[in-house]
Amino acid sequence: MAAVRSAAISAAAVVAPRGFGRRRRLVPCFAAPARGASGVTASASGKMLPRSALHASASTTGAPDSDEAAAESLVEAELSKLACPICYYPLVSSIDHQSAPSKSDSTLECSTCKKLFSKDDYWDLTVAVGSTEYxxxxxxxxxxxxxxxxxxLYERxxxxxxxxxxxPGLEKEFEMAKDYLKPKSxxxxxxxxxxxxxxxxxxVKSELYCLVVALDFSENMLKQCKEFIKQENISDERLVLVRADxxxxxxxxxxxxxxxxxxxIHCWPSPACAVAEIxxxxxxxxxxxxxxxIADVLPPVIPLLRIGRPYIDQITGNNTFLSELELEDLCxxxxxxxxxxVRNGFYIMFSATKAS
Ligand SMILES: C[S@@+](CC[C@H](N)C(=O)[O-])C[C@H]1O[C@@H](n2cnc3c(N)ncnc32)[C@H](O)[C@@H]1O
Known part of the structure; x- marks a missing residue:
């Protein structure tokens, strides 16, 4: 198994048929911002300072008020990006609209349509949440x-x-993803x-982000996620669990x-709607x-897929795997x-950037 794994990894480093030398970019330049996008402090190494560190640094300078304010604004920043899945307007705490939402609050409200969203193990922000008949x-x-x-069974x-x-396996995949994501530390x-x-x-463990949102449509996957977080004693200071489509x-x-x-992507009901949302x-x-x-490992498969896919999709109700060209085109x-x-066998990891 180990031999297969290392073969897969080294293959991943060299197999990029169409884009090799042209578009393959595994190690983008790293410029760790001094300040996170949400006004959260990053250390010199690019890692986020834990909230306790914010407290410590503030108290040593004898400024408990600014310490409080920093922690408050962190919480505020964490939840202020959440929006109503119906109107896309920001959610506010339903307890006290005048104050910043607190992470301990378990109900959020849409500032326009007034729909309420609650949290148990996770925030349920699916459109139909709360419906009784539908x-x-x-x-x-x-x-x-x-x-x-x-x-x-998923992680087992x-x-x-x-x-x-x-x-390539979790560790290698994580390293590859981290390289692509470095500019966003x-x-x-x-x-x-x-x-x-x-x-x-x-x-979360990498401490490279001011906030990690773990999002899935599956209630049971999110419950598993919550369990693993507890088991591994991971702080949820910078982690939010969200159920959404x-x-x-x-x-x-x-x-x-x-x-x-x-x-x-191969699990999503409509990759096009999903990428548009992203x-x-x-x-x-x-x-x-x-x-x-990826579908185009054997090139003769492509024309066959083009012809057969609508029928396969209709029967299975799923999207069959896309080709590298289709992914690029969709992005x-x-x-x-x-x-x-980067490609390896049926595997592809890709990256694309929102145009400025
Ligand atoms: C194969 S798992 C991938 C899990 C993990 N990201 C990984 O790398 O192993 C696919 C995940 O997509 C989720 N999923 C399927 N349809 C979805 C949808 N419409 N919206 C959000 N997530 C969805 C499933 O619940 C499942 O957890």
């Missing part, structure tokens, strides 16, 4: 991951099997379709620095990093530029 079934690839069984063997499709990152939060937890992201437009979506929520210059299984159609990628 229910709808998503395509199979979405529903599968909502089951308790698959959510439980299921995900590890992706290595046979060319996925200090900012807010969404780990979209996070599953049980395997990458979200690594993003990727095609209806509950964030203010242009408010997010980076979005990572590992092994997910583009909407990213700030100009914001980075989208995704990985998925570009949604206003994301500088498409770069």
């Amino acid at each position: 229910s709808e079934t998503m395509p199979a690839a979405t529903e599968l991951f909502r089951t308790q069984l698959v959510s439980f 063997g299921w995900r590890q099997n992706f290595i046979w499709g060319g996925f 200090g900012g807010i990152i969404i780990d979209a379709s996070c599953g049980s939060g395997l990458f979200s937890r690594l993003f 990727i095609s209806r992201l509950p964030f203010v437009s242009g408010s997010i620095d980076a979005l990572h979506a590992g092994a997910a 583009s909407r929520v990213l700030r100009p210059g914001g980075v989208f990093v995704g990985s998925t299984f 570009s159609a949604c206003g994301l530029v500088n498409f770069t990628f």
Whole structure:
């Protein structure tokens, strides 16, 4: 297994048929901002100072008020990016509209339509939350991951099997994603379709972001994520769990620095609507990093896929895997530029940037 893994990793470093030398960009320049996008302090190493450090530094200068204010503005910044999935206007605390929302509040309200959203293990920011009669079934690839069984098995063997499709393995994938995301250190990152939060937890532990949003449509995946966070004793100071549909992201437009979506696009009901949403929520210059299984490993498959896909999709209710060209085309159609990628077998990790 180890041999397969290292072979896959070294192959990933060299296999980029169309883009090799032209678009492959694994090590972008790193310029850690002195200040995070939300006004949160970053250390010289680019790591975010924990809230306790903010307290410590403020108290040594004898300025408890500014310490309080820093902690307050951190909390405020964390929740101020959340928006109503219906109106896209910011959510406010439903307890006291005059004061900044507090992370401990368990109800948020849309500032325009007044819909309420509550938090248990996670914020449920799906459009139909609260409806009593209406229910709808998503395509199979979405529903599968909502089951308790698959959510439980996911990090206990299921995900590890992706290595046979060319996925380099969690550690290597995380390092590759981190390289693409380096210019966004200090900012807010969404780990979209996070599953049980395997990458979200690594993003938090890296201390490179002022806020990590672990987002998924599956209630059971989010519960697993919450359990792993407890088990691993990870601080949730800079972590928010959100239930949402990727095609209806509950964030203010242009408010997010980076979005990572590992092994997910092939599960989304409409990759086009999803990428359009990703583009909407990213700030100009914001980075989208995704990985998925790719369809064009054997070039003769492409014309066959073109003909057969509508029928396969109609029968299965899923989107079959896209080709590298289709991914690039989709990103570009949604206003994301500088498409770069690394491929290995059926695996692709790619990055694109919101046009400035
Ligand atoms: C194969 S898992 C990937 C999990 C993790 N990101 C990883 O790298 O292993 C795909 C995830 O996509 C999520 N998903 C499927 N449809 C979705 C949708 N419409 N909106 C948000 N997430 C969705 C599933 O719940 C599942 O957790």
